[in-house]
Amino acid sequence: MEAAENAQKNTEAKPSNPELEALTAQDYKYGFVTEVEEDRIPKGLSEDIVRLISKKKNEPAWLLEWRLKAYRHWLTMKEPEWQNVHYDKIDYQSLYYYAAPKKKEDAPKSLDEIDPEIRETFNKLGISLDEQKRLSGIAVDAVFDSVSVGTTFRKTLAEKGIIFCSFSEAVQEHPELVKKYLGTVVPYTDNFFATLNSAVFSDGSFCYIPKGVRCPMELSTYFRINAANTGQFERTLLVADAGSYVSYLEGCTAPMRDENQLHAAVVELIALDDAQIKYSTVQNWYPGDKEGKGGIYNFVTKRGNCKGQNSKISWTQVETGSAVTWKYPSCLLTGDNSIGEFYSVAVTNNYQQADTGTKMIHIGKNTRSTIISKGISAGKSHNTYRGLVKVMKGAENARNYSQCDSLLMGDKCGAHTFPYIEIKNNSAQMEHEATTSKIGEDQLFYCKQRGISEEDAINLIVNGFCKEVLRELPMEFAVEAQNLLGVSLEGAVG
Amino acid sequence: MTEFYQKEFQKFQQGVQEAWLKPIQEKAFASFENMGFPTTQQEAWKYTSVKAIAEQNFILPNAGSASAASQNHDQAQALLENSFALVFINGIFQPQLSRCNDLPAGVTILPLSQAMIQDEKAVQQAFVKSSENKDAQEKAFVAWNQAFAQEGAWIHLKKNALLDRPLELIYFSLSNGHAQVAHPRNFIVLESGAKLQVIESYRGMAGENAYLNNSVTDFHVGENAQLKHYRVQEEAANAFHIASLNIVQERHSQVESHNIALGAAMARLELEARLQASGADCSLHGLYFTRDQQHIDNQTSIDHAVPHCTSREFYKGILDDASQAVFNGRILVRPDAQKTVSELSNRNLLLSKKAVINTKPLLEIFADDVKCAHGATTGRLDESQVFYLRSRGIDPQWARNLLTYAFAAESLESIELTVLQEKLKQVLLERLNLKESALLGESLAQ
Numbered sequence: 001m002e003a004a005e006n007a008q009k010n011t012e013a014k015p016s017n018p019e020l021e022a023l024t025a026q027d028y029k030y031g032f033v034t035e036v037e038e039d040r041i042p043k044g045l046s047e048d049i050v051r052l053i054s055k056k057k058n059e060p061a062w063l064l065e066w067r068l069k070a071y072r073h074w075l076t077m078k079e080p081e082w083q084n085v086h087y088d089k090i091d092y093q094s095l096y097y098y099a100a101p102k103k104k105e106d107a108p109k110s111l112d113e114i115d116p117e118i119r120e121t122f123n124k125l126g127i128s129l130d131e132q133k134r135l136s137g138i139a140v141d142a143v144f145d146s147v148s149v150g151t152t153f154r155k156t157l158a159e160k161g162i163i164f165c166s167f168s169e170a171v172q173e174h175p176e177l178v179k180k181y182l183g184t185v186v187p188y189t190d191n192f193f194a195t196l197n198s199a200v201f202s203d204g205s206f207c208y209i210p211k212g213v214r215c216p217m218e219l220s221t222y223f224r225i226n227a228a229n230t231g232q233f234e235r236t237l238l239v240a241d242a243g244s245y246v247s248y249l250e251g252c253t254a255p256m257r258d259e260n261q262l263h264a265a266v267v268e269l270i271a272l273d274d275a276q277i278k279y280s281t282v283q284n285w286y287p288g289d290k291e292g293k294g295g296i297y298n299f300v301t302k303r304g305n306c307k308g309q310n311s312k313i314s315w316t317q318v319e320t321g322s323a324v325t326w327k328y329p330s331c332l333l334t335g336d337n338s339i340g341e342f343y344s345v346a347v348t349n350n351y352q353q354a355d356t357g358t359k360m361i362h363i364g365k366n367t368r369s370t371i372i373s374k375g376i377s378a379g380k381s382h383n384t385y386r387g388l389v390k391v392m393k394g395a396e397n398a399r400n401y402s403q404c405d406s407l408l409m410g411d412k413c414g415a416h417t418f419p420y421i422e423i424k425n426n427s428a429q430m431e432h433e434a435t436t437s438k439i440g441e442d443q444l445f446y447c448k449q450r451g452i453s454e455e456d457a458i459n460l461i462v463n464g465f466c467k468e469v470l471r472e473l474p475m476e477f478a479v480e481a482q483n484l485l486g487v488s489l490e491g492a493v494g
Numbered sequence: 495m496t497e498f499y500q501k502e503f504q505k506f507q508q509g510v511q512e513a514w515l516k517p518i519q520e521k522a523f524a525s526f527e528n529m530g531f532p533t534t535q536q537e538a539w540k541y542t543s544v545k546a547i548a549e550q551n552f553i554l555p556n557a558g559s560a561s562a563a564s565q566n567h568d569q570a571q572a573l574l575e576n577s578f579a580l581v582f583i584n585g586i587f588q589p590q591l592s593r594c595n596d597l598p599a600g601v602t603i604l605p606l607s608q609a610m611i612q613d614e615k616a617v618q619q620a621f622v623k624s625s626e627n628k629d630a631q632e633k634a635f636v637a638w639n640q641a642f643a644q645e646g647a648w649i650h651l652k653k654n655a656l657l658d659r660p661l662e663l664i665y666f667s668l669s670n671g672h673a674q675v676a677h678p679r680n681f682i683v684l685e686s687g688a689k690l691q692v693i694e695s696y697r698g699m700a701g702e703n704a705y706l707n708n709s710v711t712d713f714h715v716g717e718n719a720q721l722k723h724y725r726v727q728e729e730a731a732n733a734f735h736i737a738s739l740n741i742v743q744e745r746h747s748q749v750e751s752h753n754i755a756l757g758a759a760m761a762r763l764e765l766e767a768r769l770q771a772s773g774a775d776c777s778l779h780g781l782y783f784t785r786d787q788q789h790i791d792n793q794t795s796i797d798h799a800v801p802h803c804t805s806r807e808f809y810k811g812i813l814d815d816a817s818q819a820v821f822n823g824r825i826l827v828r829p830d831a832q833k834t835v836s837e838l839s840n841r842n843l844l845l846s847k848k849a850v851i852n853t854k855p856l857l858e859i860f861a862d863d864v865k866c867a868h869g870a871t872t873g874r875l876d877e878s879q880v881f882y883l884r885s886r887g888i889d890p891q892w893a894r895n896l897l898t899y900a901f902a903a904e905s906l907e908s909i910e911l912t913v914l915q916e917k918l919k920q921v922l923l924e925r926l927n928l929k930e931s932a933l934l935g936e937s938l939a940q
Contacts, residue, residue, distance in 0.1 A: 082537065406857075406859065408859065408861075408862035408864070409862065410862055411829070411830065411832070411861055411862045411863070412829070413860075413862065414858070414859060414860045415857070415859045416856070416857060416858045416859065417855075417856060417857035417858075417868070418854070418856050419854060419855060419856075419870070420852070420854050421851075421852065421853045421854065421870055421872065422541075422850075422851075422852045423842070423844065423850065423851045423852070423853075423872045424850045425844075425847065426813075426844030426845065426846060426847055426849055426874045427847075427874060428844075428872060428873070429872070429873040429874075430870075430871065430872045430873070431869070431870070431871045432855070432868075432869060432870040432871070433867070433868070433869040433870075434855070434857055434867065434868050434869070435865075435866065435867040436857055436859045436864060436865075436866040436867070437864065437865050437866070438862040438863055438864070
């Protein structure tokens with residue numbers, strides 16, 4: 001069983017064709033280098049830059065117009081400050097908003113050049129050598145590409161009529177779909193970071209599942225390697241047409257080698273009648289060092305619209321990386337009998353900060369939502385659950401169940417729960433409960449007296465604590481995620 | 495608005511006798527002017543709009559209006575037969591209605607205006623202290639109160655002093671002719687080992703104009719002291735009620751607070767309990783019952799500043815018609831406040847389609863060895879329970895009212911003062927039209 005899994009993982013990792021391979025070898029670097037290389041537009045943000053990005057991507061006029069509208073709106077907005085996280089102010093004029101992929105020669109030549117600590121983590125997570133290379137952005141040679149599994153997958157998808165490609169490709173090949181759905185869930189005026197993203201988004205994923213099609217495999221960015229490393233302003237648009245089903249995986253358990261400080265992505269999901277979308281995320285970006293220096297700011301806007309009747313959107317997330325995580329995958333339950341789900345594990349260690357949760361907006365009749373959130377804080381980190389459950393006037397018989405548990409490890413960390421509950425219809429039935437506690441001494445003692453080491457015991461207890469969420473993950477992800485929890489909490493206790 | 499209150503303030507200051515008080519109140523008025531009335535843009539006021547207050551010009555009551563109001567002194571009378579009582583009408587002290595003779599040794603009960611004469615040093619200290627408090631600088635209504643504070647209750651229990659009978663603070667209000675505002679300011683101090691039961695009640699009669707009660711109450715509960723606090727808000731249907739209640743608890747002190755909010759067009763209470771020495775224990779119980787267009791907002795915060803404190807909070811709400819309620823319950827566990835045990839629950843019953851509830855239970859935990867939990871529920875009456883009663887021949891409306899009463903009465907059960915418990919149950923029965931059936935009503939109330 002395990003061998004089969006590993007084999008599958010190995011094959012997944014292999015890029016599909018020379019073109020893909022070339023892109024794989026490339027490594028975006030939006031760093032803070034002063035000299036301007038060719039194909040990198042000057043830093044800073046202005047209307048010209050937005051026009052330039054659009055031109056470089058050969059976009060139609062309506063999209064440029066949309067970007068410009070977003071940019072002009074962004075100028076009128078203020079960076080929000082209400083969140084329970086602290087970070088150094090971002091200078092938006094010192095960022096590069098577009099950079100063509102770097103040349104192959106600049107990439108690390110072999111695994112020896114990679115930080116040994118990262119390699120250690122790779123090994124603990126059981127990631128294959130080839131995949132390690134890919135994740136580290138190492139220039140892989142052509143031999144690696146001999147079996148093009150990716151192409152096979154693409155063929156299967158195409159037979160079913162499923163469109164799964166990069167956002168730029170979609171703009172060129174399926175402009176009518178993009179135009180129809182882009183910005184319908186997260187409008188360009190939504191919030192500071194989503195608006196910024198709308199103006200300057202570089203690339204991302206586009207996925208369309210036609211009517212009545214059940215997507216035969218878990219769609220993962222693994223298969224769409226050419227769009228990996230799309231950089232800091234990623235945009236994902238996923239449309240499930242009537243009666244379809246799709247499970248989408250984003251991110252991976254391995255630590256990403258990434259030098260962008262700010263990530264402001266936007267994810268939009270649309271589920272039409274009877275459609276189901278399952279969106280799983282594992283986020284393990286660089287969290288900064290043990291003193292809290294560096295690390296990624298992960299400010300993502302994720303929202304799904306259960307537009308059709310009986311539709312369902314389910315978010316599952318495992319958040320272990322990033323210095324600052326700030327995101328609220330949400331569901332608009334517009335269609336009657338629609339269902340929204342949110343399962344989350346957020347782990348913070350050292351100086352990490354996470355302010356995450358969900359919003360469930362009940363609009364249609366007989367809508368249901370479930371929220372299960374597990375926060376684990378260790379070291380000097382802070383972990384906040386912030387959620388909103390809103391039942392609108394017309395949302396008859398809405399039902400919500402929320403459970404937010406926090407586990408504290410160490411006396412310097414914090415765990416906070418801020419649930420907002422706004423009910424405008426008396427047929428709504430909602431329950432919210434939250435608990436905060438630490439790992440019980442008696443639980444640890446029980447494990448230890450049976451010969452389980454303290455570290456393993458903590459792993460065991462933490463995994464038990466998160467079980468309700470982890471079991472929502474697709475299987476191969478779940479195994480890795482379990483290991484990941486252990487790695488993230490290393491040295492937190494004892 | 496500012497100009498009007500500036501004039502009011504100047505007029506008010508001319509009447510202030512105490513030289514030390516003037517600069518404190520000037521400072522408070524300046525910060526009130528600075529902040530202005532809160533808006534729904536502010537997170538703390540997201541669900542409660544005070545536009546209706548900001549749009550009116552409230553004048554300070556004068557002795558004349560108070561004496562006119564005292565015509566209705568039936569309602570201004572003490573609830574219990576044998577209690578001590580301080581009675582205020584439109585914020586003005588009524589000695590003829592009050593009862594504070596034969597006080598046990600070590601107990602001081604005075605209206606604030608009198609305390610300023612008899613106990614000037616201590617009152618001055620209390621005012622200085624509260625002007626340094628961040629509330630007076632950050633909360634517009636507290637600053638407003640501070641600027642105009644002249645009357646209220648001044649209660650002091652010396653070490654081991656015991657008030658054997660309950661104390662009632664009665665604020666009766668009525669506006670006629672012009673919208674009026676009263677700023678009751680209560681200081682209640684229990685030294686170590688002291689014991690007090692206090693009922694703070696706000697009542698009113700609907701006059702032509704709305705009135706506003708903007709009260710601030712401070713409790714200091716010393717080592718091993720015990721406080722039972724009952725707050726009954728039954729303001730007139732067109733009145734506004736804004737209140738701030740601060741409780742500071744010392745080592746091994748015990749506080750039990752009951753907060754019953756039934757009246758006012760718009761009411762808001764900000765209750766903060768600070769457990770600042772270990773072993774302190776705090777229980778907060780609350781019940782709000784809104785109807786028509788009422789809006790009742792309860793903001794509570796329990797601040798665990800040190801290890802080994804315990805607290806629990808139970809708030810229940812019933813919302814009828816197009817009324818709205820807000821609940822915000824915060825549990826804060828500061829760094830190193832280990833071994834904290836705290837729980838909070840907020841349950842809401844929506845009786846009508848148009849009722850709106852916004853609830854937000856918060857946990858902010860900065861220590862690891864703690865047990866904290868909160869829960870919130872919202873729903874309507876269980877149809878199967880209604881069916882059960884109907885199947886036994888009880889008509890549907892009656893069945894509903896009965897179940898509603900049961901939901902509400904539960905939170906009154908823990909009131910030890912039986913006379914008060916009884917009285918509140920009667921109020922509920924009346925509200926739910928359960929009184930007509932005398933037989934059942936009686937057996938329920940017992």
